[in-house]
Amino acid sequence: MSIVVLQLPNVKSEREKRPRQCPHCKGEILQRWGGSQKRVRDHEVKQAQVYRYRCTSCRRTFRHYPEGIDRPQQSQRLRKLAALCWILGLSYRGVASVFAVFGVGIAAMTAWRDVQEQAELTRRKRIWQPVRVLGVDGAWVLGWGKKRGVMVAVDLGSGQPVAIGYVDEKDPQKVRRWLAPLVKRLGVSVLVTDDLASYRGMAEKLGLEHQVCQFHVRRWVGRALHELEESLPEEWQWVLAEVKNILAELAPEGSRHLFDLWKAVPERRTARDQALSPLDQLRYLLIRLSEHWESYRTFSWQEGVPWTNNGTEQVIGRMKMRSRTVRGYKCQPGMLASLFLAGSGSW
Numbered sequence: 053m054s055i056v057v058l059q060l061p062n063v064k065s066e067r068e069k070r071p072r073q074c075p076h077c078k079g080e081i082l083q084r085w086g087g088s089q090k091r092v093r094d095h096e097v098k099q100a101q102v103y104r105y106r107c108t109s110c111r112r113t114f115r116h117y118p119e120g121i122d123r124p125q126q127s128q129r130l131r132k133l134a135a136l137c138w139i140l141g142l143s144y145r146g147v148a149s150v151f152a153v154f155g156v157g158i159a160a161m162t163a164w165r166d167v168q169e170q171a172e173l174t175r176r177k178r179i180w181q182p183v184r185v186l187g188v189d190g191a192w193v194l195g196w197g198k199k200r201g202v203m204v205a206v207d208l209g210s211g212q213p214v215a216i217g218y219v220d221e222k223d224p225q226k227v228r229r230w231l232a233p234l235v236k237r238l239g240v241s242v243l244v245t246d247d248l249a250s251y252r253g254m255a256e257k258l259g260l261e262h263q264v265c266q267f268h269v270r271r272w273v274g275r276a277l278h279e280l281e282e283s284l285p286e287e288w289q290w291v292l293a294e295v296k297n298i299l300a301e302l303a304p305e306g307s308r309h310l311f312d313l314w315k316a317v318p319e320r321r322t323a324r325d326q327a328l329s330p331l332d333q334l335r336y337l338l339i340r341l342s343e344h345w346e347s348y349r350t351f352s353w354q355e356g357v358p359w360t361n362n363g364t365e366q367v368i369g370r371m372k373m374r375s376r377t378v379r380g381y382k383c384q385p386g387m388l389a390s391l392f393l394a395g396s397g398s399w
Contacts, residue, residue, distance in 0.1 A: 064100070064120060066101045074107035081107070081109065082105045083108060087101060087104060092121060093127065093156055094130050101118070103116050130158075134158070137163075138167045141374075143377075145160045171388060171392045178207075184239070184241055184356065185207070185241075186205055186242070187205070188204070189365060193368075194375050196383060201222075203217035203227060224253070228257070232258060242260060243261070245264065246265050247268040288317065291338075294309070307343075307346070313338050317331055317334055318331065319332075
């Protein structure tokens with residue numbers, strides 16, 4: 053049985069030590085400049101002693117809060133707990149109702165602000181962290197009234213989301229404009245995507261190694277081979293078995309083997325207004341696999357590159373699940389919070 057350990061911030065009513073330096077100028081000579089009792093919203097601590105200090109160097113004053121307490125009336129523990137309850141599936145009103153049971157009254161809008169605060173802290177923590185292998189995938193998520201096309205970028209080294217773009221995956225120009233500055237800022241060197249043709253061109257223009265998700269490749273190739281098994285002449289059925297073996301092994305010389313098979317299959321030209329014959333479909337399948345072979349096996353020479361894009365799809369799946377529980381996101385900040393909190397699985 054798995055065990056989940058939640059570590060929430062400690063909350064104290066008094067500060068045990070004086071501040072060591074001024075937060076503004078780093079001066080070390082400080083004068084106590086009064087104090088007051090601060091009301092706190094927390095299930096344990098109701099009041100805290102807060103002192104003000106004055107720096108003799110810059111002559112500015114500042115408050116010195118006890119552990120777990122800062123400028124908001126809610127304690128850090130309560131704000132983090134509100135975000136955690138939302139991640140677990142409660143609505144904002146549900147979070148307020150749970151807290152009311154423990155004698156802490158907050159409004160639904162307060163719970164919304166707590167979730168947004170935690171999401172922004174998580175986003176800032178990850179926004180400048182370097183990412184070597186970036187997984188990118190598109191999705192349709194219910195948001196502010198209708199299905200929205202979005203792009204999600206995930207660090208496949210840590211499995212954590214790093215960005216969301218409100219663009220349709222089928223518009224390559226908009227996707228590239230969103231992806232280019234992201235790749236430059238994060239220092240990405242390998243891009244992992246599904247088998248959509250536009251991603252291949254993006255990777256080339258951005259100077260990135262490209263790994264196509266093996267799950268998608270084997271799915272569409274498997275479907276194509278299954279259809280050809282029913283229509284291809286008997287004397288060419290052996291080619292289908294060869295393609296299956298080559299794809300299963302993913303050997304470096306696979307591109308050359310596929311090209312040799314392509315040359316062995318006779319070309320039968322059909323008019324443009326006619327459907328492709330089974331042999332023409334087989335030739336097209338062979339040459340497509342041969343030309344893009346290196347992008348199917350980038351993981352074999354690039355360390356740390358997964359051979360599927362499952363990490364990105366898992367983040368999208370958690371976002372969609374949260375969307376159903378809240379009956380669709382009402383605004384972009386709500387979707388962003390879902391990405392960095394519910395989508396990450398850990399924070």
